[in-house]
Amino acid sequence: MSFFGKLKERMFKSSSKIEEGLDAIVEDAIDPEPVAQPVADPQPEPEPRPADPAPAPTPEPEQEKNSLIGRLVGRKATPDTPRRVLDDEMLEQIEDLLITADMGVDTAMRVSANMAQGRMGQRLTTQELKALMAREIAAIMDSVARPMPLYPKKPQVVLVVGVNGSGKTTTIGKLASQFKAAGKSVVIAAGDTFRAAAVEQLQVWGERAGVPVLTAPEGSDPASLAFDAMTKAEQDGADLLLIxxxxxxxxxxxxxxxxxxxxxxxxxxxxxxPHNTLLVLDATTGQNAVSQVEIFQKLADVSGLVMTKLDGTAKGGVLVSLADKFGLPIHAIGVGEQIDDLSPFDPEEFAAALTGLDG
Ligand SMILES: Nc1nc2c(ncn2[C@@H]2O[C@H](COP(=O)(O)OP(=O)(O)OP(=O)(O)O)[C@@H](O)[C@H]2O)c(=O)[nH]1
Incomplete structure (x- = not known):
């Protein structure tokens, strides 16, 4: 299965929520036009009414034609595909749908307003709506999709912050494994010294990734462990120290x-x-993630985000809201509990998976 297919499958709860919502909105049409005119109807319409024109193909910027969403936008509907005229009421329904997908009010309004721009009065199918939505979401997320920057400095220090249970340990394990596979030497420091279970968990991940994990006795000073870990990483000539x-x-x-x-x-x-301070956020907390970013920005100099548990939640839309609100780089997304379930963040694939656009 292609990576996109896998992502879409993993994000099925988010995508099915939006997909079903859009289907319901289109079917909810109190459409004055009794028979829908297909896009490619060979019969010329005798007198198209100005208030209800045949749907014009969505304008595609040149660079998007070959992109995933660009290709999906161009798909033709069959003559009996349900359509609905885009009006204020429908726009409000789309906005509400995006809010229920945890996109937040401001971002939901922005996405729906951009979708409607120049298209009021057009008769649209669910697939066309999905494609428009995906395009607007990808546009918001484009500028924040950036892999974690690598500096020539040895060791590059990555401080990993986030609330308990957000997926810090798992993400550190996955990152360690990916960097190791890329030929980097990695050291992990188990800085949550107050919780024996957290340290043990990290040791398990270290073993899986084949990376040393530095620990300290329970309750000891995390800063002192971080210092020792720095010393070890320097002595070992490690490329990366994950704390x-x-x-x-x-x-x-x-x-x-x-x-x-x-x-x-x-x-x-x-x-x-630290050269990077990664904030790990749990997608299942929905809009709560917004306040977590605000809090952690005050506690630490957050340089980038990793969002975990996008698999199996219907709240994936929160990532769009975070991109829109904070503009912090999104380095990766977690889509499962296994070691290779950490993916680089691709805005187009994410938008297509979130909206249920067929890949
Ligand atoms: N489905 C899914 N589960 C995840 C993902 N990332 C982490 N988890 C699970 O979330 C739970 C918490 O993850 P941890 O990595 O222990 O979280 P933590 O932030 O280190 O939590 P503490 O150790 O309590 O500080 C574990 O059961 C993980 O398996 C993900 O991307 N998808």
């Missing part, structure tokens, strides 16, 4: 102090560290 951190938001002042102490200590060895 796991605690995610207790219950006491933000403590967490902020803990994170800033880690940063202070590793800067004694490299004033530019």
């Amino acid at each position: 796991d951190t605690a995610g207790r938001l219950q006491n933000r002042a403590d967490l902020m102090e803990e994170l800033s102490k880690i940063v202070r200590v590793i800067r004694k060895k490299d004033p530019e560290a």
